[in-house]
Amino acid sequence: MTAKTVSEIVRLGPVIPVLAFDTVEQGEQVSRALHAGGVKVLEITLRTPAGLGAIERACGLADDIVVGVGTLTKPEHCAQAKKAGAQFGVSPGLTKELHQAAQDAGLPLLPGVMTPSDIILALELGYDIVKFFPAQQAGGVPMLQAFHGPFPALKFCPTGGITAESAPHFLALPNVVCVGGSWLTPKSALAAQNWEEVTRLARAASQLAAPAH
Template identity: 60%
Template sequence: MSVTDILRLGPVMPVLVIDAVEHAVPLARALVAGGVRVLEVTLRTPVAFDAVRAIRAAVPDAVVGVGTLTRPDDVAAARAAGAAFGVSPGAYPALLAAAAQAGLPLLPGTMTPSDVMTVRAAGYTACKLFPAAQAGGVGMLKAMHGPFPDQLFCPTGGIDAASAPGFLALPNVACVGGSWLAPKALVQAGDWPAITALAQAASALRA
């Protein structure tokens, strides 16, 4: 499955920070139950790769990716953990080459037109705009559409349930990334029905 195919599976890709591996499977099940299948597990905690393996084994309907890939070694580790795709906050030649060599579909991070040109030169027609709010948000994406009409974006960073519809209305936005689907307090409390409700609301943001 290509990155574009993955991004089109739903309007919101949750950006997950999993502190305890025992939360991984019930969290993934709660999100999938709410219609959210594509999950980005970030490399912001020591248990991230274990969480990916656990979700892969127990929640077959989830499409699990690894986020915060910043080094070629991260790409290899994500592939070894069974990730279906990778996400990076930025992009540079060695990272793009590592993803291509590993056969890992990558959503490379961009922030400027030069960044977009860099990833396009490497063959990427879908990328992340990060940090989206700080990079200019909806206005920036409208401006990008002129010189790059066929480039798809997944804006991430500073987006919430209130601002997401404005991004999703743009023709060059495939989906948005956000952390509001799995608030830390709900995860720590094990309130999986509340997370399913958030996922259902997110799934309804775009028909």
């Protein structure tokens, strides 16, 4: 698959599932189930030791699947993720060192921001799309509405505490391009290996849109 920019990736669907796997095998099954439900973009986090292996496995599942690595917190993670096949990176925050490491690795980055100072740093480094994290805890929809005034050109992918019920309200905002969420992979479904439920939730998420006004 040809390399995509973050701008292209975030527009491939309204929801990017945020994933953490216990094993590489679980990662493959869940990734397959999500893709069957129409989800094209996956964010597989490095929160568990299975992360890099799951990324490698997911990349080979389909030609139209775009696999990103989440929870990038150290510069060395960028090269490791790129080597595993990740096509983009997602970080909870941003430093100049992390930015440089992503550039050096050729890994398009969706950096996390929470405050106006974070946003100004991201803009200085050339980002026009950022992750707002943790979205719900950091002020949710009203905070993103407030950011739109001083930062009118910036687009957001809010992640953290978002649910199937609240997602449409985020997607209705003019400065939101997509949302990140973990509700597509409930712990109960994963424990029961109920991949049909994951596919059902993925299908519903793929059809989410902003509520009609």
